[in-house]
Amino acid sequence: MKKGVLLVNLGSPESPTPEDVKPYLSEFLMDERVIDVPLWARTLIVKGIILNTRPKASAEAYKKIWWDEGSPLIVISERLQKKIQQQTELPVALAMRYGSMTIKKGLQELVDKGVEDVFLMPLYPQFAMATTETILVLAEEIRKEHFPNLKISDLKAFYNREDYIDVLSNSIARHLENNPYEHLLFSYHGVPERHIRKRDITKSHCKIDKSCCITPSPAHEFCYRHQCLEVTRLVAEKLNLAPGTYSSSFQSRLGFDPWLQPPTDLTIERFGKQGVKKMAVVTPAFVSDCLETLEEIAMEGEEIFHEMGGKDFTTVPCLNDDAEFVALLSNWINDWAISETVTA
Structure with missing residues (x-):
């Protein structure tokens, strides 16, 4: 064939x-x-x-x-x-x-x-x-x-494949080499919480709390939240990121139903208010730069950060080509x- x-x-x-x-x-x-x-x-x-x-x-x-x-x-x-x-x-x-x-x-x-x-x-x-x-x-x-x-x-x-994590980590390190930052935010596209529960093949594991995504379960095969947080963990481990210098958030909310937390825009705002002056954002849910990365993060996110007193705002390009x-x-x-x- x-x-x-x-x-x-x-x-x-x-x-x-x-x-x-x-x-x-x-x-x-x-x-x-x-x-x-x-x-x-x-x-x-x-x-x-x-x-x-x-x-x-x-x-x-x-x-x-x-x-x-x-x-x-x-x-x-x-x-x-x-x-x-x-x-x-x-x-x-x-x-x-x-x-x-x-x-x-x-x-x-x-x-x-x-x-x-x-x-x-x-x-x-x-x-x-x-x-x-x-x-x-x-x-x-x-x-x-x-x-x-x-x-x-x-x-x-392929979120947890070692070769993918290597490529993603190399890209992040390369783009931040000359852009020192105080905090690196991993921003993922958000989804309604009900999507997570609907795809829980165990029908009981996904509680969307602080423990279920780090507790081994067959549910993780189709759990978007777990897979996002696992990318953050694996990249942080690969790049030897110090605890407290990185975190995860979810962007692009739509409607009034509960979505995955914390929201990216409010997270950027919070770090600006807390006195962080140099912030970097990477968007590992996307492999190609698009409206959500180029406008929502690189433009709107930077504007929020500057309004809250932040100084340097760096966006890491997607893997693209x-x-x-x-x-x-x-x-x-x-x-x-x-x-x-x-x-x-």
Whole structure:
């Protein structure tokens, strides 16, 4: 069976205009794994409220970070795909969960090249309903409907793989080498607490307190909170970070339901108030810089920090198309190809 690879990232509007942001937000927020409430309630929230108020503000935010080549997330993902293609003989396609670069188009591109066996790689280190799961579910639906003879296997959450932690740690160390800081904040994209409980395969372990994420459990395989905190722990251990000089937080809250704590914006505000003058932020839930990293953290976060009396605010870029990250993903792809051949 001829093998191929499909990289999948989040997606982006076609342009930073309300006209293009609105359909993108609609597709994203109407996903039942993003806003996981009954259809009638999701429709009321998204189409009745959010889409009548948010597209204009979101478009303004996108304009702040938009590149001449287009959406940063798309441009970076395309660079990553091209560099990986240079390090593997397998055809490598790129798709997005939302927007015009659909998973169906990505699979079709591979099928047109004769691919029968696809390695699906969601570009998310941690598992979450609203990221990895929604990609895998949609890919399987598309396979059944359009490509019934196609075989698809997927890359599991790689948050705790030693080689990934090495690459992430090296990147952080390199970017902070000439940027001394008093506190390093690991900011992860937030999710509602109910998402954590819904994916607790034990139905009892996840209490979202100070103990459950550090107590061994099968629930950790699908626990986003545990996986985020574990990245922080492993990187801190790798970089020999002193206790008290680093912490974790969660950004991008939406709605009024309880979300993972503590919030990034309030955490940045708190450190500024406490007299921290030099702060750095890294965002390990993202592999590609995007609206949430370039605008929410690098712009809004810095503004909050300065307003609270902070002086130096440094953001560590995502892994993007970093040479070590490209080599890491390429190695995983080539290892998969070999293992599939041996198994077959």
